[in-house]
Amino acid sequence: MEQNITNLTSDTVGICDTSESKTFQFYAWGIVANIISAYGIIGNILSVIVLRHRIMQNSTSYYLISLAIYDTIVLLSMSLFLAIPTIYLAKGDLEDYYYAYMYMHPFCYPVALFAQTGTIYTTMAFTIERYIAVCRPLEAANTCTLSRTKRVICLIFVSSLVYNLPRFLEYETVQYIDSSSNTTLPNIQLTQIGTNEIFRQVYFIYLNLFTMFLLPFTFLAVLNIQLIRAVKVARNARIKMSTSASKEANLTVMLIAVIIVFLVCQLPSIADNILWTIFEKGQLHCSIHYIRFTTMSNLMVVVNSAINFILYCLFGKRFRKVFIKIFCKWKKTEPQFKYIMYDSVVINTGSRRVLNPTKFYDTDSTFV
Structure with missing residues (x-):
């Protein structure tokens, strides 16, 4: 999720007429993305509640809980630091928040990228686990354990944080004097490290493309094909x-x-990200086609972080049952009946024998 709001930095101000791009980003991010983010945060919270239920306790649930947390951070970051600032850029509203955001950006933007890294590698982790469980079932008992899952989740957290530490050195907030209003305003710009060509080539081109895209996406594509084949075989032998x-x-x-x-x-x-790395930012910001593309690509990231709850409900039978059990409780009206069991002890009354009327069991029973 790259920072691509037009006219945020001094190197793009005044270069191009971006009114059309701002309007497009306002509707895509300021309206649509905020609505999706709000729904997605609620859906992720519900997912965590369901996945924490004792019936759902397994290693895969731990991965999905971790994924929901990362997705929630991505959605919050998208809404607070990408979508809401677009409202000011397009409409001039929320000016105080926008200026506060300019100071928060150098610190909060890396947190969003940390969460996105965690999302990618958590997805990769449960895909590998599912591949072992389905395609190598003899190894699953020793591999797919709760203790190992917790260690992997902690490793992903630490690795994602360490990998994104250089992002905290990439941007800085500076103040400049606006000649039109003669006021001092904040502005976001790249630091000396952020503009360093060696840093950009090593971190963004080589390391970022391999670590964030080539490695995880190759693994996911290959393992997913294997899982689809395994499911087809299982369905053919469903009986x-x-x-x-x-x-x-x-x-x-x-x-x-x-x-x-x-x-x-x-x-x-x-x-x-490839385009953002290869081409000059001024050149990209002057292209309405690129601005629309990058706006939609960021919106797709938001959709991905918000849609998992729907997928769980559509494809997860156990998830649906637990969700209904937790959130849709109702008291069933069940047929009940009462019966009396007399004790088998009899007493002699001289002329006749009768059941003991003082010993009986009054029981309510229910058929389920």
């Missing part, structure tokens, strides 16, 4: 499948849907 095997197949289908949507939504950002 012979046990209940546990059927649940595993259902879980695999749900995760395949998550992976496919992830690949589709994230692929445009690969091209966006």
